[in-house]
Amino acid sequence: MKSVPITLIINGERHDLDVKPFWTLLYVIRDKLGLTGTKMGCSSGECGACTVHVDGKAINSCLMLAAQADGKKITTIEGLEKDDKLHPLQQAFVDHFAVQCGYCTSGVILSAKALLDKNPNPNEQEVREAIKGNLCRCTGYVKIVEAVLASTKEGGELR
Amino acid sequence: MTSFRPTEYFRPQCIEEAVKSLIDFGETARAIAGGTDLMVEKPPFVNCLVDLTNLNLGYVDKEGDGIKIGALTKISGLEESPVLQQGPYSAIAAAARSIGSPGIRNMATLGGNLCNGVPSADMPPVLIALDGKARIFGSQGTRTVPLGDFFKDARKTALKHDEILLDIFIPAPPAHTGADFQKIGRTAVDLALVNVGVRVTCDGEGHCEESVIVLGAVAPTPMRAVKAEEVLKGKKITEALIEKAAISASAEVLPIDDVRASAEYRRELVVHLTKNALKNANEMALRKGGEKK
Numbered sequence: 001m002k003s004v005p006i007t008l009i010i011n012g013e014r015h016d017l018d019v020k021p022f023w024t025l026l027y028v029i030r031d032k033l034g035l036t037g038t039k040m041g042c043s044s045g046e047c048g049a050c051t052v053h054v055d056g057k058a059i060n061s062c063l064m065l066a067a068q069a070d071g072k073k074i075t076t077i078e079g080l081e082k083d084d085k086l087h088p089l090q091q092a093f094v095d096h097f098a099v100q101c102g103y104c105t106s107g108v109i110l111s112a113k114a115l116l117d118k119n120p121n122p123n124e125q126e127v128r129e130a131i132k133g134n135l136c137r138c139t140g141y142v143k144i145v146e147a148v149l150a151s152t153k154e155g156g157e158l159r
Numbered sequence: 160m161t162s163f164r165p166t167e168y169f170r171p172q173c174i175e176e177a178v179k180s181l182i183d184f185g186e187t188a189r190a191i192a193g194g195t196d197l198m199v200e201k202p203p204f205v206n207c208l209v210d211l212t213n214l215n216l217g218y219v220d221k222e223g224d225g226i227k228i229g230a231l232t233k234i235s236g237l238e239e240s241p242v243l244q245q246g247p248y249s250a251i252a253a254a255a256r257s258i259g260s261p262g263i264r265n266m267a268t269l270g271g272n273l274c275n276g277v278p279s280a281d282m283p284p285v286l287i288a289l290d291g292k293a294r295i296f297g298s299q300g301t302r303t304v305p306l307g308d309f310f311k312d313a314r315k316t317a318l319k320h321d322e323i324l325l326d327i328f329i330p331a332p333p334a335h336t337g338a339d340f341q342k343i344g345r346t347a348v349d350l351a352l353v354n355v356g357v358r359v360t361c362d363g364e365g366h367c368e369e370s371v372i373v374l375g376a377v378a379p380t381p382m383r384a385v386k387a388e389e390v391l392k393g394k395k396i397t398e399a400l401i402e403k404a405a406i407s408a409s410a411e412v413l414p415i416d417d418v419r420a421s422a423e424y425r426r427e428l429v430v431h432l433t434k435n436a437l438k439n440a441n442e443m444a445l446r447k448g449g450e451k452k
Contacts, residue, residue: 001166021168021208024198044199045263046348057235057265063198064266065191067168068210111262132347133260 006070010035011079019066026050026061029076037077037106041135048134051107052076058114060133077106080113089113092151093144100138108134112148121152163201170210174296174323180209182298182321190323192231193266195259196275216270216325219243224331227294230270230324234258234282237269247338247443248329250285250356254340257281260348270324273306276314277350279376283310284356285340287381288371291329297322310380333368335361337443341432345419351376352420353428359396359440367391370440372404372433377412377425384408387433396441405433 003018010033019028026043029035029052041049043062050062053075080087086094089109099105108131115122115130122130127148128141136144167184171177181188187206191197197205216231219240226242228251237243237255244252258264258272258281272282273293283306291306298321306327309317318324332338342354354375360368370391372384387408394400414425 002168004168021165022163045195045259048260048262051262058262059265060195060262063194063263065168065194065198065208065210067170068191068194068212070170114261130261133262 004067004070006067008066008069009073011075017066021065021067023066024062025052025054025064025066025069025074028066029061029074035076035078039103039106041103041107045133046135047104048107048111048131049104051110051134053110053114056114056117058111075110077109080109087113089116089148089151092147096143096147096150098139098143098147104134104136104138108136108144112144116148116152122149124149161203163203163205165205165208167207168210169207170213172213174214174325177209177211177214177323178296178298178321180207181323184209186320188320190274192268192271193233195263195267196271196277211270211323214323217268218326222328225329227326227328228269229326230268230273232269234264234267234269234272235261237282238264247289247332247336247358250338250340250358250440251282251289251329254281254285254342254354254356257340257342257344257351257354263348269327273309273327274316274318274324276310276312276316276380278313278379278381279350279352279354280381281340281342281351281354281375283381284354284373284375285338286327286329286356287373287383288356288358289329289332289338290358290371291327293317293327294325295322296325301325303328307383313379332358333360335363335368335444337440337445339436339439339443341436341439343428343432350419353377353414353425353432355429355432355436357433357436357440359391359437359444361396361441361444365395365441365445367394367396370404370437372408372437374408374412374429374433377414377429379413382412384411384433386411391437396437398438401434401437401441404437405430408433 039049041047045060052061184207189205216229218229287306293304338358358371387404390404409426409429414422
């Protein structure tokens with residue numbers, strides 16, 4: 001079987017890899033690079049647990065071939081923390097008890113971050129739209145939405 | 160069940176090279192773009208993946224009086240395109256916005272949404288209603304197929320194995336034209352139970368000169384409700400007439416019972432969605448006088 005040589009820039013670090021044609025980006029991130037903060041859920045683009053950023057956009061890494069990510073800049077949940085300090089969005093999730101079992105959390109945070117990168121002061125509707133591809137079976141989403149809004153510059157409130 | 164284990168992967172830099180790979184590997188080759196259908200379906204017979212993402216077919220541009228939309232344009236690119244925010248073209252952005260989640264829309268492409276031939280796909284109805292034409296490249300050269308003739312059966316399109324969709328051309332809508340898209344899904348991110356794209360073109364006094372009503376997820380292919388279109392033709396559009404057309408549309412469609420909804424429920428949805436779509440399109444046609452010719 002042919003291997004495809006690729007380069008991924010993950011959280012600022014360059015990785016040169018040989019991947020099989022059918023390997024997904026999710027598989028490479030977790031099983032080849034050991035970045036297990038990104039979760040595998042449904043493997044069919046329904047649950048959003050595998051959400052990462054590719055060139056700044058939130059995508060479902062279970063549906064992208066690793067070969068298709070060649071040369072791209074990828075951000076996973078491990079890339080948000082800086083100098084041992086949580087990203088404000090991560091801190092807001094802690095402060096607002098927006099995490100229960102935690103399986104969906106990294107995907108939700110990356111979907112929310114994609115929104116905030118584009119629109120620093122979203123309203124509740126926009127937050128809910130941004131995370132609608134992320135299933136959370138614990139929280140009922142209220143705490144999640146609160147956390148995202150609180151992390152914005154103006155600390156928006158639920159309406 | 161055998162699993163999805165392609166052994167070859169190509170990322171051609173030009174369309175000729177892409178077509179050649181599809182021919183060389185024959186029926187075991189599949190084109191891949193966003194992957195949001197193929198990577199869910201994971202067909203076990205696929206041995207070779209031909210990745211189309213480097214083909215420079217991601218654009219929404221003016222061409223003459225009309226517009227062209229490249230097959231590799233992401234669904235999120237349609238949502239955000241400045242060309243698609245006003246007038247009848249805004250129905251295209253509305254259809255794009257209704258698809259899946261933001262993550263899916265950042266991956267999925269217009270070409271994938273059309274070429275997979277899924278009966279519930281959200282882009283075909285509006286694009287057919289707006290007289291879209293598919294421009295196709297293959298080993299025999301380039302050809303153009305009206306989108307209304309593009310869908311042959313569930314998961315079957317006019318595209319031959321050695322052909323690739325280049326883009327969709329949409330002519331300028333006539334004056335006094337409005338268009339709209341309506342959809343109902345089971346959840347916020349589920350496939351459509353029913354979707355509808357309509358175009359209404361009126362004369363200066365609010366009489367319907369021409370309408371196109373295209374329904375999705377109610378037949379093996381997107382389906383024109385031609386009898387409903389006849390109901391409107393030449394008449395002054397009123398609420399009662401719209402109601403009559405919507406009921407006619409629901410009698411014409413051929414929905415099935417499946418895990419998402421019963422055929423009966425789908426027929427009922429057709430009435431309501433068609434009514435809303437016609438109402439909105441008609442208002443647009445009257446309000447703005449449509450796009451300038």
